Amino acid sequence: MFEKEVKNINYSKANLTDIANYRNGLAMQKYRPKSNEKSLPVLKIKELNQGFTDSSSDRCSSEINKDFIVKTGDIIFSWSGTLLVKNWLGTTAGLNQHLFKVTSKKYPNWFIYEWTKYHLNKFQTIASGKATTMGHIKRSDLKESQVYIPNEEKLNKLNTLMRPIYDERIEIIRENQQLTYIKQILLQKYF
Numbered sequence: 001m002f003e004k005e006v007k008n009i010n011y012s013k014a015n016l017t018d019i020a021n022y023r024n025g026l027a028m029q030k031y032r033p034k035s036n037e038k039s040l041p042v043l044k045i046k047e048l049n050q051g052f053t054d055s056s057s058d059r060c061s062s063e064i065n066k067d068f069i070v071k072t073g074d075i076i077f078s079w080s081g082t083l084l085v086k087n088w089l090g091t092t093a094g095l096n097q098h099l100f101k102v103t104s105k106k107y108p109n110w111f112i113y114e115w116t117k118y119h120l121n122k123f124q125t126i127a128s129g130k131a132t133t134m135g136h137i138k139r140s141d142l143k144e145s146q147v148y149i150p151n152e153e154k155l156n157k158l159n160t161l162m163r164p165i166y167d168e169r170i171e172i173i174r175e176n177q178q179l180t181y182i183k184q185i186l187l188q189k190y191f
Contacts, residue, residue, distance in 0.1 A: 010151035016119065016142040019149065020104045020112040022077065025095035026068050028060040038062040043070050043093035045081050051089035052180070060094035068095045072177060073170035075102040075113050080136035083124045085116045089173050098136075107149075108159050110166035119145040 016022070025043075033039035040062050041053035070076065070093050077085045080098035095101050104112045122145070127135030150158065 010154070011148045012151075014147050014149050016115060016145045016147060017139070019107050019115065019147055020102050022079075022100040022102055022139070022142055023067055023095075024079075025097045025099045025101070026060075026064065028058060028094055028096045031060045031064050031094070033059055033061045040064075040069070040092060040094045041090075042096050043076070043088065043090070043099065044096045045078050045098060047090065047093070048076055048078055048084070048086060048088070048099065049082060051086075052177075053090050053093055057093075058096075062094075064094055068101070069093070070095050070101060072174055075109060075116070076100070077102050077116055079123070080127075083120065083127050083135075083137070085113065085120055087113070087170060087173060089177065091177065107155075108163055108166075110162045111155075111159075113166070115145075115147045118147075 028042045038061075039059040041047070042058040042060050043053065044058070047053050047057055070088050072088060072091060074088045075085065076088050076095075077083075077100040078098065079100055085102075102112055102116055123137045123141060126137050126141055129135070149155070
C-alpha cells in the first residue's frame with residue numbers, strides 16, 4: 001500500500017544514514033570533571049527512560065566537544081539495551097556511549113525523528129536476537145534501513161504541516177521541564 005502511494009509522487013530511496021548523522025556518545029567515565037571544574041550531568045539510558053537527570057546521575061566535564069552535549073528537545077536514539085527514540089526531556093547533559101544524538105543538516109528534525117521511529121520495531125527485533133546480555137544494533141543496520149525522500153516541493157509542503165506540530169511538541173517539553181523545576185522549588189520551600 002505504502003509503495004503504491006509513494007509511486008504517485010516523485011521520491012528517492014535512501015537509508016537512515018543518508019538523511020541523518022547518528023553520533024555515538026562518549027565513554028563519559030573518561031571525561032570526569034576535575035575539582036572546581038564546571039560539570040554536566042551524564043545522559044545514559046536510565047536518564048533517557050526517566051526523562052531527566054538527577055542527583056544520582058554521573059557527571060562529566062562541561063569542556064567536552066559540543067557535538068556530545070545534549071539539549072532539551074534533541075533527538076536521542078538508544079541503540080543498546082533498551083532501544084528507543086525520544087526527544088530529550090531533560091536539561092543540558094553530556095551524551096554517554098550507547099546513545100546516538102540524531103541530527104541532520106539537510107532534513108527537518110520531524111523527518112529524521114519519524115523515520116528513525118518507523119524502524120524502531122525492526123531494531124528492537126534485531127537487538128532481542130543477540131546472544132549478548134545487552135542486545136544492540138550495528139551501524140550497518142541503520143544503513144540497511146530504507147527511507148523515502150519526497151521531492152523538494154513535496155517535502156516543503158510536508159514541512160509546512162509537520163514542523164509546527166513538531167515544534168509545539170518541543171515547546172511542551174520545555175514548558176513541562178519548567179513546571180517541574182518550579183514544583184521542586186515550591187516543595188523544598190514549603191515542605
